[in-house]
Amino acid sequence: MKIPFKYILRNFWARRLTTSITLGGVALVVFVFAAVLMMAYGVNKTLASTGSEENVIVTRKSSQGEITSIIDRETANIIYALPGIAKGSDGKPLASGEPVVVINLNKKSGGLSNVTVRAVAPPAFILRPQVKLKEGRMFKFGSRELIVGTSIAQNFEGASVGGTVKFAGDQWTIVGIFDANGGGFESEMWGDAEQLLAAFNRSSYSTITFKLANPDAFDGIQSAFAKEPRLQQFEPKIEKKYFEEQSEMMATFIRILGIFITVIFSAGAIIGAMITMYGAVANRTVEVGTLRALGFRRSSVLIAFLIESLIISFFGGCIGLLLASSLQFVKISTLNFSSFAELAFSFALSPSIIINSLIFALIMGFVGGFLPAIHAARLKIVNALRAS
């Protein structure tokens, strides 16, 4: 007892103007919806690719991020002596005690923003093999030189080889530009830990990162931290997990704000779809009466109009997604409020974003089409036929 599908399809063409306007409305909302999810996922992905499974980062338990963490040298030495840390060819632990600070720099797009300066010990480059020099040369340990991530070079004034940056009462010369596989390090400036500590007249690191001797060594590290009274205030975490968690707050914020906004937007698209569908029913009241007289049931009429609305919203959703997918080539740099520093990331698409966006589109179509479809199904045949 189904109304032929071609009836539904050809009505789109018959009403191509209203159909395409409604399609556009749904596409726009789905575009924004998908873009927001892609942005949140991009943040996740960037920070998740920052850390490694094989490294452990130690922070002070009460800290929110690296810059609010403090580890004094005495504690650092206790940590370096723990079993389970990989050793370099020189027999020394592969560990990097890192002071992390943020400084203000002028963005090319205007305005000041915070940039993370991470100062490292030589093993840092063994710990993070993804950090590769792209331009210029490596900074020399023992001098006030910096290398900067590609995103910093792109987005900040003077952040190019030969440029200087002023902070901690001194001029720091930029000697190289590095990339880091798209990870968060690309939004940082790196220099020598000892130089930075001296310049800031500080003696404590922010965090310590070391490489595990083997993948199973982490349990031992954890219990060592639990047992050692002088390490009670500090917490080891797998580096990858640490940066992932750092992205969670920002990503969640973007998602919630974005979904909130798009749900409000969607009211517009739903009303649009509803008006279109009420229009469709009004235009076809006599047709509905005729179909019913011929023997088609109320439920068939209901389904026909609902399907019509769902198809419009589905294709609107596809168009919105298609537009949003082009954002994958867009990289943006903005303040990450978990680290209070600039973070560059790309919009990233995932299968679950595609599915969620299409479901969102279908929900809009369903909600918008439901009342008109009910209205059509409830028409009395004689009244519908008299509508001419």
Place this chain on the structure above:
Amino acid sequence: MANAITIESVSKTYQRDKMSVPVLNNVSLEIPEGEFIALMGPSGSGKTTLLNLIAGIDRPTKGRILVGGTDISTLSETSLAKWRSSKVGFIFQFYNLIPVLTAFENVELPLTLTKLTKAERKRQVELALQVVGLSDRMNHYPKQLSGGQEQRVAIARAIASDPSIIVADEPTGDLDKKSADEIMTLLTRLNKEFHKTIVMVTHDPSAADRATLVRHLEKGDLLG
């Protein structure tokens, strides 16, 4: 001959803005099988209402209607829909073809409600279009046809599922004289050749002349 349609003391009242409007008053009528009856009467006298009751798209407020032995006033909505699809052919004043479907598809529409296979449907549709003389217009859309042709497609749709009765509400009301004559010739043929019982509402005396029986309604009363 048995009665195709028996109307027993039927009254119909419409509810409009809390007022009840009596439209049919205690109407009784027997239409024998194979009859071609024309219902006439002034505007608003209840002709369409009576036709709708016979066709099972509306229900009497009082009384019984038997069509082919079935008391349709007691059928559930679903059974009534099914009954209509197999027993009643509809012809409307404004043809009521589906504009987005071709002549062929319009005629096929009621057949999609049956168990017929696609091939069987095709044969029925072609046969029906042949009866109305529009085999060559199968793939035309309604707006590519003249009014008379549209009404002939509508007639093909009405007979496609081979119903026993055909209801026609002013089938020539929107047509010029020549097309109207063609339509009436066609209806007469359906009655004579195919033995369809036809109930037709009309204002047109020359159309009524083609019927085998003419009855008049006035203000909801069926005149003797």
